[in-house]
Amino acid sequence: MGSLTKTVVLLCVISSVLCTPFINKLQPGQEWPTRSSVKQPYHQFDEIENGTISDTVATEVAAQEEKAPENNKPKVKEDDVERIDYSGAQVWKVSTKKSNAHRVINQLASEKLIASWGGNHTSIDILVKPKAVENVTATLKNKDIAYYIMIEDLQQRIDEENPPLDENELELQDRRGHRMTWKQYHRLEDIHGFLDYLAKTYPSIVSVNSIGKSHEGRDLKVLRISDGKKTNKAVFIDGGIHAREWISPAVVTYFINQFAENFDVESDDIRNIDWYFLPVVNPDGYEYTHKTDRLWRKNRRGFGGCAGADLNRNFGYQWGGKGASRYPCSEIYRGSGPFSEPESKAIAQFFKSTGADFSAYLTYHSYGQYLLYPWGYDNALPPDHKNLETVGKMMAQAIQKTGGSEYKVGSSSGLLYPAAGGSDDWAKSLNIKYTYTIELSDTGRYGFVLPASYIEPVARENLAGLRVLASQVNKE
Ligand SMILES: [Zn+2]
Structure with a gap:
């Protein structure tokens, strides 16, 4: 082994991040990079505060x-x-x-x-x-x-x-090879069928992996779009952490459709990124909102007399702090410990094992029209908050220019209220630079029950916002 190779191998052992280009020898789109060694982002587990009940409205x-x-x-x-x-x-x-x-x-x-x-x-x-x-x-x-x-x-x-599709749409649906439209909110089966269809149709750039199972055993499917260039940046996008926020998986799948179906003619900013999408983080809750309770928020694991933990209070950074509840019946129940829930745990394990070095983490929610950056756990700001504010404002401008909707930009705790255990704080704690929670439309006229006719306009304007982010990631 030459001394240069030895140095490289040594570096690989010390830091898998540095090594990503060396371990990623796989065919484009076929296999995903995994870490050769794992850095431990969970130091904060030792620093869990006692779950203090704050005086925010939600918590009370x-x-x-x-x-x-x-x-x-x-x-x-x-x-x-x-x-x-x-x-x-x-x-x-x-x-x-x-x-x-x-x-x-x-x-x-x-x-x-x-x-x-x-x-x-x-x-x-x-x-x-x-x-x-x-x-x-x-x-x-x-x-x-x-x-x-x-x-x-x-x-x-x-x-x-969510009115039924008209006959033209139904006919198109049959011819297309998948059932997804952006004229209706679809069941999980349609969403997963769509992801699998893309992987089958575009095997050189699209692949799908299940990164784990929900409490009730549903797959947590992540779709990757990548041309396999070693110089690519990586971006992770999720949706549907909260079951009732139907616009979120609809928008995330719209992005997937746009990039996968048009990859060859997409801009360099898009093609120079390895995209990872998890459109439905909480599939059990999502199905439950379709079948039983339209306004269900949490996952569906049972806790004594009540079901569900709020997955967006269950992530392992500053878990158990303000704006999260210790009571299982609460809408913002934090779970029994950080990453106690299979859905959030699967995401944590994915980030731990992946060889991808993420530059951005975006998590789509509704509603309110906000672009929020960390921290959420308390009124504190990360060192690069000015940069996050600037890029957030550029995204908001693009959204407004495209579709007219006004998105407010600020830190989660500053603009809204403290909420500890959110996925965005955790992502930022992993040193992922551009971390945003995006609260989609509207501002309350329909709230969570946004008519399906809004899917396309909301998705289109947010795609413009995402393009700004992609351009920024490529400049880093
Ligand atoms: Zn939400």
Whole structure:
């Protein structure tokens, strides 16, 4: 062995990151690079704080929901599936400008009259249960807290959200070799079928691997698009961490379709990146929102009387801090420990074992129209926050120029509220430079129940944002 080779091998043993070009001798698109040795990004496991309950609205609502069983909602039988009926439930935007607003909202939540849908520093969106409309109206009027009704009847919106495809589309679907369209929200089977179709159709650039299984045994499929150039950068994109945010997997699969179907004519910025997409991080929850409860958020693992951990509170950096709950019935239950959930754990293991050296991690959520960078766990900023702000603003500009939607840019904790255990913080802790959580449309008119006719416009404008990111990654 020559001395140069010896040095290279030694370097490989010390640092697999440096070695990626040397170990990646595989045919383009066929096999994925894996690490020859593994760096340990989990030092923070030793630094877990005791799960302190913060005073943020979400957390208090969570704490109050400790004993609320998930099945206290009316259900109707439909095709042998118990579907939760939201008839008469409303969604309101409540101003939090008055100092007593948070206290009043927490009180209403503790009485199980409302549930939080999210908010920022000026307002909070709440779901008002059908029987509570009168009571909550009186309370807010009495306290002089401003609000307006965004959704009069939630079930009606749910019924109108995802209409069946027309005959032309159905015919196209049969001819295409996969069932995916961006005119409808599709079941997991269609999404996975689409990924497999691309791998079969474009084997030289597209490959699909299951990086693990969900609690109920569904595959966590990652699709890679790459021409195998050794100089390529790498970008990881996921969607569907939260089950009810249907626009997210729809947008991520739109990106996949664009890059895979048009790779030959795509820009160099796109072709010089190894793309990794995990469009549905939470497949059990996603299927559950289609079959049973349209507004389910968490995964579907059982914890005593309640199901589900919030996967976006389960990642292993600053796990258990502010804005995450220790109570299994809470919507923001953090899980029993960092990466206690099979879905988040699979992502962690994938990053540990992959030989790819990621320059960017993007995670798509809804709703609110925000481009958020770390940190989320507390009001703190990473050293390169100015750079993240600048690039975020460039992405937001491209989005607005393309489709007209206005996205606000800032740190998660600063623009919204602290939420520890998020995937973005964890990705940033791995030194992935461009880490963003993107909250897609809208700003509350439809909230989570965004009609399928919005998929294409939302995806198109966000593709423009993604192109800006790709260009930036190539400049690094
Ligand atoms: Zn989300």
